[in-house]
Amino acid sequence: MRIYVHIGLSTCGADRIQSVFNDKRDQLAGKGILYPHSLGKKNHTRLFMACTDPDHIDPLRFARGNATEAEQSALREAVTEELAREVERVQPHMMILSAAQLATSLNSTTELARLRDMLTPYSDDIRIVAHIDEQARVLVRHYGTQVLAGRATPLSQELDIAAGDRPWRDACLEHWDKRNANLNQFPEVTAPPFWLDYEALQENWESVFGAGSVTFRPYDEEVFASPDLTEEMCEAFDLPRNIGKAQPSRGPVLPSAAWLTRARQINTVLNGLLEKKKAIPRRMWRRLMEVIEIPGDPITPGSLSALSISFEASNKRLLKAHTGLKPETLKRNRKIADWQEAEPELGFRPTQYVAAFAWHIDKATRQQRRARKEAEQAAKGVPVEVAKPEPAPQKDQLSPAAEKLLPPAAIANYEKLKGGTLAPHNRIGLDNDADLAAAFSEVPMRELPKGNSGNVIVGCMKNEAPYILEWVAYHRAIGVDNFIIYTNGCEDGTSEILDRLQELGVLQHRNNDEWKGNSPQQYALNQSLKEDVIKNAEWIIHIDVDEFINVRCGNGTLADFIERIPDATNVAMTWRLFGHNDVREYRDDLVIDQFETCAPKYCPKPHTVWGFKTMFRNIGAYEKISCHRPNKLDDAFRDKVSWVNGSGEPMADDVLDNGWRSSKRSIGYDLLQLNHYALRSAESFLIKRQRGRALHVDRSIGLNYWIRMDWSDHKDVSIKRNLARTRAELDRLLQDKKLLNLHEAAVEWHKQKAKSLHAMPEFQELYEQAIGIKLNALERVAYSLALEVDN
Numbered sequence: 018m019r020i021y022v023h024i025g026l027s028t029c030g031a032d033r034i035q036s037v038f039n040d041k042r043d044q045l046a047g048k049g050i051l052y053p054h055s056l057g058k059k060n061h062t063r064l065f066m067a068c069t070d071p072d073h074i075d076p077l078r079f080a081r082g083n084a085t086e087a088e089q090s091a092l093r094e095a096v097t098e099e100l101a102r103e104v105e106r107v108q109p110h111m112m113i114l115s116a117a118q119l120a121t122s123l124n125s126t127t128e129l130a131r132l133r134d135m136l137t138p139y140s141d142d143i144r145i146v147a148h149i150d151e152q153a154r155v156l157v158r159h160y161g162t163q164v165l166a167g168r169a170t171p172l173s174q175e176l177d178i179a180a181g182d183r184p185w186r187d188a189c190l191e192h193w194d195k196r197n198a199n200l201n202q203f204p205e206v207t208a209p210p211f212w213l214d215y216e217a218l219q220e221n222w223e224s225v226f227g228a229g230s231v232t233f234r235p236y237d238e239e240v241f242a243s244p245d246l247t248e249e250m251c252e253a254f255d256l257p258r259n260i261g262k263a264q265p266s267r268g269p270v271l272p273s274a275a276w277l278t279r280a281r282q283i284n285t286v287l288n289g290l291l292e293k294k295k296a297i298p299r300r301m302w303r304r305l306m307e308v309i310e311i312p313g314d315p316i317t318p319g320s321l322s323a324l325s326i327s328f329e330a331s332n333k334r335l336l337k338a339h340t341g342l343k344p345e346t347l348k349r350n351r352k353i354a355d356w357q358e359a360e361p362e363l364g365f366r367p368t369q370y371v372a373a374f375a376w377h378i379d380k381a382t383r384q385q386r387r388a389r390k391e392a393e394q395a396a397k398g399v400p401v402e403v404a405k406p407e408p409a410p411q412k413d414q415l416s417p418a419a420e421k422l423l424p425p426a427a428i429a430n431y432e433k434l435k436g437g438t439l440a441p442h443n444r445i446g447l448d449n450d451a452d453l454a455a456a457f458s459e460v461p462m463r464e465l466p467k468g469n470s471g472n473v474i475v476g477c478m479k480n481e482a483p484y485i486l487e488w489v490a491y492h493r494a495i496g497v498d499n500f501i502i503y504t505n506g507c508e509d510g511t512s513e514i515l516d517r518l519q520e521l522g523v524l525q526h527r528n529n530d531e532w533k534g535n536s537p538q539q540y541a542l543n544q545s546l547k548e549d550v551i552k553n554a555e556w557i558i559h560i561d562v563d564e565f566i567n568v569r570c571g572n573g574t575l576a577d578f579i580e581r582i583p584d585a586t587n588v589a590m591t592w593r594l595f596g597h598n599d600v601r602e603y604r605d606d607l608v609i610d611q612f613e614t615c616a617p618k619y620c621p622k623p624h625t626v627w628g629f630k631t632m633f634r635n636i637g638a639y640e641k642i643s644c645h646r647p648n649k650l651d652d653a654f655r656d657k658v659s660w661v662n663g664s665g666e667p668m669a670d671d672v673l674d675n676g677w678r679s680s681k682r683s684i685g686y687d688l689l690q691l692n693h694y695a696l697r698s699a700e701s702f703l704i705k706r707q708r709g710r711a712l713h714v715d716r717s718i719g720l721n722y723w724i725r726m727d728w729s730d731h732k733d734v735s736i737k738r739n740l741a742r743t744r745a746e747l748d749r750l751l752q753d754k755k756l757l758n759l760h761e762a763a764v765e766w767h768k769q770k771a772k773s774l775h776a777m778p779e780f781q782e783l784y785e786q787a788i789g790i791k792l793n794a795l796e797r798v799a800y801s802l803a804l805e806v807d808n
Contacts, residue, residue, distance in 0.1 A: 018109060018110055018111060018112060018139055018140040018142070019110070019111050019112075019140060019142045019143075019144065019255075020111075020112045020113075020114065020136055020139060020140050020142065020143045020144070021111070021112070021113045021114070021144050021146055021253075021254045021255075022114050022115075022119065022132075022136070022143060022144070022145050022146070023113065023114065023115035023116075023146045023147070023253075023254075024116070024117075024119035024120035024145060024146070024147050024222075025116075025117040025118070025119060025120035025121055025147055025148070026117065026120055026121060026147060026148060026149060026150075026155065026212070026236075027117035027118070027120075027121055027159075027162075028150075028155050028158040028159045028162070028269075029147075029148040029149055029150050029155065029236035030148055030236050030238075030241040031060070031115065031117035031148070032059070032060065032117065033241050033242075033246065033266055034115065034148070034241075034246070034250060035059040035060050035115050035117075036059055036266075037246060037247065037250065037263045037264075038052045038059070038113065038115065038250075039052070039058055039059045040263070040264065041260055041261070042054065044260060044261075045113075045256075045260065046107055046109070048257055048260075049107075049108075049109050049110040049111065050109055050110070050111045050112075050113065050256065051103065051104065051107045051109035051111070051112045051113070052112075052113050052115075053100055053103050053104075053112070053114065054103065055096070055099035055100055055102070055103050056096065056099075056100060056114065056116075057116070059115075060115065060116055060117060060118075061114050061115055061116040062077055062081075062116055062118065063092065063096050064096060064100075064114060064116055064132075064135075065077070065116040065118040065119055065122065065123070066078050066081070066083050066089065066092060067089070067092050067093040067096045067097075067131075067135070068119075068123060068128050068129075068131045068132040068135070069089070069122070069123065069128055070125055070127055070128055071086040071089060073122075073125075073128070074196065074198055074203075075118070075122050075203055075205050076166075076203045076205055076206065077118065079198045079203070080299075080681070080682075081438065082437050082438030082439060084198065088437070091433060093135075096135075097135060100135075101138075104139060111255075112139065112140075113254055114136075118205075119132070120147055120212050120218065121205065121210065121212050122205050124190060124193065124211060124212075124221070126221065126224060126225055129221070129222060129224075129225040129226070130225050133225055133226060143226055143230065144230055144232065145222050145226055145230050145231045145232065146231075146232050146234060146253050146254065147215075147218070147231070147232075147233055147234070148233075148234045148235065148236040148253075149215055149233050149234070149235070149236060149342075149346065149347075150235075150236040150346060150347075151318070151325065151332070151346065151347050151348060151349055151350070152213045152324060152325060152328050152332075153318040153319075153321040153322070153324050153325045153349060153350060154318045154350065155210075155213060156172075156175060156210065156213065156318075156321060156324065157271065157315065157316045157317075157318050157321070158269060158271065159210055160172055160175075160277070160316070161271055161272045161277055161315070161316075163206050163207070164272075164277045164280045164281050164284065165272065165277075165280055165303075165306050166206045167201045167206050167207070167284050167287070167288075167302065168206055168207050168281065168284060169207070169281055169284040169285045169288055170207065170281075171281060171358055172316075172321070172356055172358070173356075174192075174209055175209045175210075175321075175324060176321070176323055176324060176356065178209055179323050179324040179327040180323060180327075184214070184217070185211070185213065185214040185217070185327070185328075186211045186212075186214045186217040186218075186221075188209075189208065189209040189210065189211035189213075190211050192204060192207070192208035192209055193208050193211070195207070195208070199291070200288065200291045200292060201287075201288065201291060201297075201302075213328070214328070214331070215233060215331070215332075215335055216331045216334065216335065218231075219231045219233070232253070232339060232341065233335060233339040233341070233342055234249070234252070234253045234339075234341050234342070235249075235341065235342050235343050235346040236346065237249075237343075237346070238268045238269070239268070241266075241268070242265065242266050242267060242268040243263075243265060244262035244263050244264070244265055245262070245263075246263045247260055247261065247262055247263050252341065253341075265652065266652075267652055267655050270656075271315035271316070272310075272315060273311060273312055273313035273314060273315055273359075274313060274314060274315055274316045274358075274359035275311050275313045275359045275360065275361055275362045276309065276310050276311050276312075276313070277316070277359070278358050278359045278360065278361045279309045279311065279361045279365050279367070280306055280309065281358075282361065282365075282367040283305060283306075283309060283367045283370060283371065285367070286367045286368055286371050287302065287305075287371065290371070290378065294382070295378055295379075295382050296378070296381040296382040296384070296385035296386075297378055297381065298381055299682060300666055300682060300683075300685075301374065301377060301378070301381065303666075303667065304374075304666055304667065305370065305371075305374060307667050308370065309365070309370055311361075311362060311363070313359075313362075316356065316359075317350070317353060318349075318350040319349075319350040319351050319352055319353040320353055320354060320355060320356035320357075321356055322349065322350075322352040322353075322355075323355065325349035325350070326349070329349070332347040335347065384444060384445075387444070388442075388444055392436075415428065415431060415796060416791070416792070416793060416796065418790075418791045418792065419431075419792055419793075419796040419800075422790065422792070422800070423796065423799065423800055423803075424800075424803055426803040427796075427799045427800040427802070427803035428799070430798075430799035430800075430802045430803055431795065431796060431799035434622075434795060434798060434799055435795070438621075438681070439621055439622050439798070440795055440798075441616070441617040441619060441620040441730075441794040441795060441798055442617055442618075442619045443617040443618050443619065443730075443731050444618075444619065445618050445619045445684070445686075446618055446664065446685065446686050446687045456738050456739075456740065456741045456742075457572050457573040457574075457738045457739055457741075457742060458572060458742070459494070459741075459742045459745060460494070460495075460496065460572065460574055460576075460742075462493065462498070463496070463498055465498060468553055469553055469555065470498060470499045470549070470550045470551075470553040470554045470555075471497075471498030471499060471554065471555050471556075472496055472497050472498050472499070472554070472555060472556045472558065472575055473497070473498065473499045473500070473501065473550055473551060473554040473555075473556070473557055473558065474492060474497050474499075474500045474501075474558045474559070474560060475500075475501050475502075475503075475541075475542065475545045475551060475557065475558070475559050475642070476500065476501075476502050476503070476559065476560060476561060476562065477502070477503045477504070477505075477529070477537065477538045477541050477542075477561070478502055478503070478504050478507070478511050478515070478561075478562055479504060479505060479506055479507055479511070479537075480506075480507055480508060480509045480511055480704070481509075481511050481562045481563075482507075482509040482510040482511040482513075482514055482759075482760070482763030482766065482767070483509075483605060483760065483763045483764045483766075483767050484562050484563070484608060484697075485511065485514050485515065485518075485562060486514070486747055486750055486751070486756070486760055487607050487608060487609070487743065487747060488562045488565070488608075489518065489523060489524065489750070490743050490744075490746035490747040490749075490750060491565055491609065491739060491743045491746075492565075492566065493523075493746050494739060494742040494743050494745075494746045495566065495568060495573060495574050495575055495739065496574040496575035496576050497558070497575065499524065499525070499550050499554070500523070500524035500525065501524065501525045501526075501527065501545055501548055501550050501551065502515050502524060502525070502526050502527070503526075503527045503528075503529040503537075503538075503541035503544070503545070504526065504527075504528060504529055505528070505529040505530045505532055505537045506530065506537075508766075509763055509766045509767065509770070510759055510762055510763040510766060511763070512526070512528065513759050514756065514759045514760065514763065517753070517755055517756050517759060518750075518756070521750075521753060521756070523750070525548070525550055527541070527544070529541045529544075538644060539643065539644070542559065542641075542642040542643065542644075543641070543642075545642065546641075546642065551635075552635075553635075554635045555634070555635060556575070556579075556632055556633065556634055556635065557632070557633055557635050557642070557647075558630070558631075558632045558633075559630060559631070559642055559644070560590075560630050560691065563608075563693060563694045563695055563697070564592075564630065564691050564692065564693050564694075565608075565609060565691070565692040565694070565736060566590060566632075566689065566691060566692075567593070567689065567690050567691065567692045567735060567736045568688070568689050569686070569687065569688055569689060569690065569735055570687075570688045570689070573738055573739060578688055578689050581665050581688055582661050582665045582688075584659055585634075585659050585660070585661040585665070586633060586634040586636060586638065586657065586658050586659050586660070587631055587632070587633040587634070587646075587647070587658060587659070587660040587661070587672075588631065588632040588633070588660075588661055588662075588663070588689065589629040589631060589646075589660060589661070589662050589663070589668060589672065589679060589683070590629055590630050590631065590632055590663060590689060590690065590691040591627055591628070591629040591662065591663050591678075591679045591684060591685070591686065591690060591691060592625075592626065592627065592628050592629065592630075592690075592691050592692075592693040593615050593616060593618070593686065593690045593691065593692055593693065593733060594615060594616040594625075594626055594693050594695065594726055594728050595612045595613070595614065595615045595616075595692060595693065595694050595695075595696075595728065595733075596612070596614050596615065596616075596696060596726070596727040596728045596729040597612070597696045597697065597698055597699050597702065597727055597729075597788075598611065598612045598613060598614045598729065599729075600612065600697075600698040600699070601698060601699040601700065601788060602698060602699075602700055602771075603697075603698050603700040603701050603704075603767055603768060603771050604698070605764045607740065607743065607744070608694050608697060609692070609736045609737065609739065609740065609743065610737060610740055611697075611698070612694055612697065613732050613733065613734050613737070614728065614729040614730070614731065614732055615692075615728050615729075615731055615732070615733050616728035616730075616731070616794070617728075617730060617731050617794050618684075618686055618731075619684070620794070620798065621680065621681050621684075622798050622801070622802055623725060623798060623801035623802055623804075624678055625678075625725055625726075625801075626728075627678045627679040627680070627684060628645065628677060628678045628679075629645060629646075629677060629678060629679055629691065630645055630646075630691055631645060631646040631647060633646075633647050636654065636657065637651070637654065638650060638651055638654035638657065638658050639651070639654075644677070645677035646676075646677055648675075650673055650674055655673065658673055660672045660673065662679060662683050662684065662685035663685045663686050663687065663688055663689040663690050663691075664685030664686065664687040664688055665685070665687070665688050666683075666685050668683045669682065669683065692733075692736055695722075695726040696723065696726050696727055699784060699787055699788050700771040700774075700775075700784075701767075701771075702723065702787065703771060703774045703775075703780050703783065703784055704767060704770050704771060704774065706719065706722075706780070706783065707770075707774060707780065719783065720783060720786055720787060720790075721804045723787045723790065724790065724792075724797065724800055724801060724804065725797075725801045725804070727787070727790070727797075728794070728797065730793055730794040731794075
């Protein structure tokens, strides 16, 4: 087997190549070429983190809980095992690995040797590929990335090195010893890039992987943005020519020079606060960068001609040694006036902007100090004091119930998770809402202009009859103007209730029994795009009947939330999963009143906990509505789309094209969350188990689903502020006698269905097993992760 290791560069289209490999992973696997999924979906960051020296704590290792030597060792072991399984399953004749950080972060021969030793069990034929561009152009892009991540030193740092007598790599690496994760001091962010000396980069890698193992390829911005990128990839990685075109993409957009000056000055102030033990979460830091953005021209590479000239002789040698390179690849830009830092413009004063965030910084600092104190107390066995009643801190040992229930893989997960960054807790965002007081007041339905359907929910249902009226009443009460609901295969009166609501002018119902394709839900969503109610919507929301939009600001309406996100076009409404709350029997009470126990706010694993659904402005940016989000972004709208989380904070650009779950960087519940009552009562779960899932009609729901969804460690009653106005709207709907009769018939149908399922041994056993499971949050996470591996 031949192995290609693509080491970047990160500023020369590495992410674009990784996206194409990800899109064509299955196609390549069919040709015997493995682009591993176990190392990372696109960028193989897990491989990179496993290779770094133990004391080389980079931003990725720090952020992802692999900072200590023990954590990194466990990661390396896991990466080795998972890659071996994937290779064994695919049996490839070629493997391609890609991590942009390999070139720009690994700098010692021990790190490269560690990478080599992880790969040689598969092959001795290992080839290193990097895409490069002229150094001044690369530095302009890299400097912008660094500054927006926290760099406070200006470009004069690199220009001074270029003017000196020492070799570039040696002079740069002197700055790489300055590392303090708590002060956001990572050389990847703050230090000059040693890897701009491509000859030295090649020499270092070939000292480990052998002479001639490194190949440099040209980075051409137009080629990398075009569908023809696959032609370059075929040349670089010796791929078969019939892999098809790439999806077109937009090239990099550089920040303005004035914005970078502002950002660098802000970073100086923020770094000073870090030295004073202030806490500034990364999301807040990124938010500040967004707030100070200003348009204008970017830094021009020609202003860095002194740097370009220092590499000219080396670049001529590279052109001779690497025949794939083109003269224009390393040709410097026309010389212009030497670089001078741009003016920040408009009387910019960084301290004023930081002062505006002072309250948030102080709050984050208090939370961090409290968390540290609690961790120290827990480590000493001292009871932790909390301001409000919370579940007892996780114990070091499994509960007796978990010891009996958890399989060995789950127990191993539990031990790995304890005290780590993936351990669940409730200490993020606003304080616990257990004592929220005043009920929200009623808001009249909007009078919409002709041809405007306002805020529209599109949904799919199957046998959800007794829950429909509450769900419709609730969302009408918070500002949803219209609904279009698709149904298929209903037996419990769902279709009849929806038909009556359509007759009353409350919503529109479409029969979806004749669906085609892979799922009834996706077929319905495709059909909805032809409907006027969707075409004329202001905001479009796709949620299910067990999901309730919980607006946690103002008077709890969509208008209150939208007012706080004036520039956003897309909102990732992250789930808060609610368990069965010890409610066993199905009864005709409000769901939002019966179920109040839920998952912790901080719960990055398993992946379902932080799933999100999307509410998006109807601006025509996306061609398709999918289960969790709109898809197929029109490139003409790329600069117009802005995603925010439930705290109204900007999300990373990668969500523009894909992704359906929040991460540690993007989670936010402060202004809005999506209450997800996936189980409801234990009997309701039985009925759901019996009918299967709407999205995957061939997939049943068993005990594994219960384990993943039945969260009960924390309480959130914030949605109960909507009870009065929901009941008022529900009462208005039920004044229609026909609708009342249909609802009562549906309730009776579900009660009888539950009774019949209890009489079936298979379902009675499932019921008893489910209600007998008592796990705390950490145990549930450990078990869920084991189930994901098994499946």
